[in-house]
Amino acid sequence: xxxxxxxxxxxxxxxxxxxxxxxxxxxxxxxxxxxxxxxxxxxxxxxxxxxxxxxxxxxxxxxxxxxxxxxxxxxxxxxxxxxxxxxxxxxxxxxxxxxxxxxxxxxxxxxxxxxxxxxxxxxxxxxxxxxxxxxxxxxxxxxxxxxxxxxxxxxxxxxxxxxxxxxxxxxxxxxxxxxxxxxxxxxxxxxxxxxxxxxxxxxxxxxxxxxxxxxxxxxxxxxxxxxxxxxxxxxxxxxxxxxxxxxxxxxxxxxxxxxxxxxxxxxxxxxxxxxxxxxxxxxxxxxxxxxxxxxxxxxxxxxxxxxxxxxxxxxxxxxxxxxxxxxxxxxx
Ligand code: 0X9
Ligand code: ZN
Numbered sequence: 503x504x505x506x507x508x509x510x511x512x513x514x515x516x517x518x519x520x521x522x523x524x525x526x527x528x529x530x531x532x533x534x535x536x537x538x539x540x541x542x543x544x545x546x547x548x549x550x551x552x553x554x555x556x557x558x559x560x561x562x563x564x565x566x567x568x569x570x571x572x573x574x575x576x577x578x579x580x581x582x583x584x585x586x587x588x589x590x591x592x593x594x595x596x597x598x599x600x601x602x603x604x605x606x607x608x609x610x611x612x613x614x615x616x617x618x619x620x621x622x623x624x625x626x627x628x629x630x631x632x633x634x635x636x637x638x639x640x641x642x643x644x645x646x647x648x649x650x651x652x653x654x655x656x657x658x659x660x661x662x663x664x665x666x667x668x669x670x671x672x673x674x675x676x677x678x679x680x681x682x683x684x685x686x687x688x689x690x691x692x693x694x695x696x697x698x699x700x701x702x703x704x705x706x707x708x709x710x711x712x713x714x715x716x717x718x719x720x721x722x723x724x725x726x727x728x729x730x731x732x733x734x735x736x737x738x739x740x741x742x743x744x745x746x747x748x749x750x751x752x753x754x755x756x757x758x759x760x761x762x763x764x765x766x767x768x769x770x771x772x773x774x775x776x777x778x779x780x781x782x783x784x785x786x787x788x789x790x791x792x793x794x795x796x797x798x799x800x801x802x803x804x805x806x807x808x809x810x811x812x813x814x815x816x817x818x819x820x821x822x823x824x825x826x827x828x829x830x831x832x833x834x
Pocket of ligand 1: 724
């Protein structure tokens with residue numbers, strides 16, 4: 503079973519309640535974090551910080567795990583949330599996890615785009631919504647209330663793609679300047695509360711490794727998002743991607759090999775802060791298939807990866823976040 507015991511996709515209410523409960527129940531270990539900027543519909547975005555002595559002010563290195571930049575990609579939030587339960591459950595009993603929580607901190611933000619997720623999770627007309635609730639139509643900004651009814655698919659899709667709005671190489675080939683496009687980048691870098699939230703959270707901590715969960719494709723993606731002369735020189739970046747892929751069975755590659763992108767969280771993180779940023783694409787072929795395969799099997803590992811899965815990939819990421827040399831990679 504999963505660390506939480508869940509057998510069905512969470513709602514937005516489930517996420518918020520569980521984050522609060524974890525923090526209330528384990529104050530030595532879990533701190534509720536409210537990000538700085540309210541969404542367009544007026545929601546706060548929440549996460550948890552997990553560490554031994556979590557309330558202590560210090561500069562321990564941080565592993566940041568995020569889900570649900572894209573509304574319809576439900577497993578992406580589930581895997582982040584399950585990792586939070588996993589860390590809490592084993593914080594005192596598993597020496598590997600106990601050490602990580604002494605030497606570093608985990609920051610987990612399962613729902614980066616709550617406005618969009620809430621629409622998709624209702625599984626009605628907006629089930630396949632991807633973007634946020636920005637109601638710009640190229641001429642005027644409509645009332646945000648229209649987000650609940652205005653379709654976000656096809657050629658009249660309002661909203662900004664939260665994973666094209668970061669400042670890293672924002673603009674140009676790899677995103678759209680058309681308001682209706684699925685990869686619409688918004689009117690300026692960090693124009694959206696969702697990306698400002700992540701930017702300011704990272705600026706407030708010592709984030710060394712981050713993973714942004716998506717669906718789908720069974721991929722571990724790293725910068726750069728466009729082909730060219732800006733490929734990272736540092737071998738640790740590729741080595742950690744490859745090492746995580748040996749745990750979850752995904753394919754490790756540079757993001758541009760999928761298709762060109764810019765303004766993604768990993769491009770911003772890597773080039774602006776130096777943090778090793780990755781996109782995980784969970785599940786072989788669906789945005790949110792039946793819970794069993796995409797969440798239970800892929801989190802815990804299955805088939806020849808039984809006992810591995812994203813659980814083990816995240817632990818390897820956390821170990822590298824705490825100590826870049828932990829897995830013996832020689833850089834340079
Ligand atoms: O397009 C995206 O934002 C991600 N794929 S998804 O199908 N979940 O929308 C991929 C982003 C990967 N990052 C780069 N290609 N840089
Ligand atoms: Zn996505």
